[in-house]
Amino acid sequence: MLVADDNQTNLFILGHLLDSAGARVELVSEAEKVEDAALSALSKGDSFDLGVLDIQMPVMSGYEVARRFRQNEKLRDLPLLAFSSSTIDGTKKSKEAGFDGFLLKPIRREKLLDMMERLLGKKVEESSIKIGKTTHGLAEGRKQEISTQLTLNEGIKQSVRILLVEDNPVNQKLASKMLTKAGYQVEIANNGQEAVKMYKKSVNGHEGKEVRKEGLGKSETGRYSFIFMDMQMPVMDGLEATKLIRNLECGLWNDLNAEQSEIRNPKSEIIRVPIIAMTANTMEGDREKCLEAGMDDYIPKPIKREVVFDMVEKWVKS
Amino acid sequence: MDVKGLAENLGLEEDEYLELLELFLETTESNLGKLRTGIDTGDTQEVVASSHSIKGSSANLGLGKIFEVAKGVEEKARQNGLEGAAEAVKFIKEQCDQIAGAIRVI
Numbered sequence: 001m002l003v004a005d006d007n008q009t010n011l012f013i014l015g016h017l018l019d020s021a022g023a024r025v026e027l028v029s030e031a032e033k034v035e036d037a038a039l040s041a042l043s044k045g046d047s048f049d050l051g052v053l054d055i056q057m058p059v060m061s062g063y064e065v066a067r068r069f070r071q072n073e074k075l076r077d078l079p080l081l082a083f084s085s086s087t088i089d090g091t092k093k094s095k096e097a098g099f100d101g102f103l104l105k106p107i108r109r110e111k112l113l114d115m116m117e118r119l120l121g122k123k124v125e126e127s128s129i130k131i132g133k134t135t136h137g138l139a140e141g142r143k144q145e146i147s148t149q150l151t152l153n154e155g156i157k158q159s160v161r162i163l164l165v166e167d168n169p170v171n172q173k174l175a176s177k178m179l180t181k182a183g184y185q186v187e188i189a190n191n192g193q194e195a196v197k198m199y200k201k202s203v204n205g206h207e208g209k210e211v212r213k214e215g216l217g218k219s220e221t222g223r224y225s226f227i228f229m230d231m232q233m234p235v236m237d238g239l240e241a242t243k244l245i246r247n248l249e250c251g252l253w254n255d256l257n258a259e260q261s262e263i264r265n266p267k268s269e270i271i272r273v274p275i276i277a278m279t280a281n282t283m284e285g286d287r288e289k290c291l292e293a294g295m296d297d298y299i300p301k302p303i304k305r306e307v308v309f310d311m312v313e314k315w316v317k318s
Numbered sequence: 319m320d321v322k323g324l325a326e327n328l329g330l331e332e333d334e335y336l337e338l339l340e341l342f343l344e345t346t347e348s349n350l351g352k353l354r355t356g357i358d359t360g361d362t363q364e365v366v367a368s369s370h371s372i373k374g375s376s377a378n379l380g381l382g383k384i385f386e387v388a389k390g391v392e393e394k395a396r397q398n399g400l401e402g403a404a405e406a407v408k409f410i411k412e413q414c415d416q417i418a419g420a421i422r423v424i
């Protein structure tokens with residue numbers, strides 16, 4: 001492994017960390033010498049498997065080094081990981097420069113090793129567009145994707161629980177396939193009534209404090225991160241179910257206030273699950289009806305993968 | 319039928335899409351049954367419900383012809399009309415048979 005950082009202390013720590021993980025490491029403290037080091041190793045028949053580059057280096061930035069690698073036929077395919085202390089546009093710039101991964105400093109040992117493993121195994125793992133690989137990957141379609149901290153946080157992804165309310169068995173299966181393939185947990189309600197029941201169950205048994213700690217989108221204790229709700233369903237339709245869920249939440253909200261518990265963020269959506277309507281009705285006014293009933297957003301049917309994933313990302317992040 | 323293309327559109331593997339198609343054929347069979355009963359008894363609500371279901375799943379699976387026809391039946395039935403519904407049932411049935419024929423030789 002090739003590690004470049006102008007800060008000797010950082011370089012030493014990183015080198016030591018990788019060394020202890022069993023990697024053979026070459027340390028370079030001057031950016032302008034990185035390419036030579038890589039070429040020289042290559043000519044000795046002992047090429048590097050991975051390059052870890054600090055971004056903020058004098059004389060030549062990590063971006064510049066990466067660009068040079070990508071323009072060099074011999075070094076084009078070497079996986080590169082960007083290591084930066086600045087969040088501003090880091091992922092985007094790193095991606096543009098040709099990095100395969102991006103991490104913010106400081107980083108925990110396990111995270112770093114996870115990322116390295118990921119990059120080293122990258123050629124094997126030819127996954128399709130997934131949430132978590134940053135929005136750039138999504139927006140720009142098939143362009144090469146860059147792994148970030150988000151990608152690593154598979155744990156977060158797996159703890160995203162989605163309640164899918166849909167009566168049509170084909171659509172049920174399709175939507176749940178899409179979502180589970182992307183790594184999310186999906187539970188299915190066959191109509192509005194089932195949805196309300198399931199939602200009630202998910203919030204009961206969780207005391208206010210516990211729920212507050214969880215936060216949205218990181219639920220591990222059974223609360224739904226959000227709900228995809230079909231509109232037209234037998235037994236109980238989407239609008240009615242949404243109204244009932246909102247009423248239920250009002251009740252919870254009042255209970256919390258009554259307890260006089262300290263609520264740090266009164267506007268928090270913690271007891272307001274995002275509900276996203278899935279609707280084929282494109283008639284004027286339908287959208288308003290959804291929002292009036294207390295829904296937060298909607299996607300048109302037939303469902304499209306990109307739209308669904310954009311929506312998931314939007315609401316998981318908020 | 320371009321199973322590969324249709325599957326790709328949904329980000330699914332071919333065999334996953336085929337699995338959905340099988341499910342579609344199965345549920346549509348039962349929906350067509352309800353549709354026929356609804357037409358025979360003049361129960362437009364039943365017609366709306368079953369054509370709505372066919373419409374929704376065919377749309378998601380990219381089965382345009384079935385979608386269009388089911389949509390037509392649903393819209394009419396919402397206005398209490400059942401003209402053309404029986405022909406539509408026949409058409410959808412034929413389409414399903416074609417799909418069944420196609421996917422079972424793949």
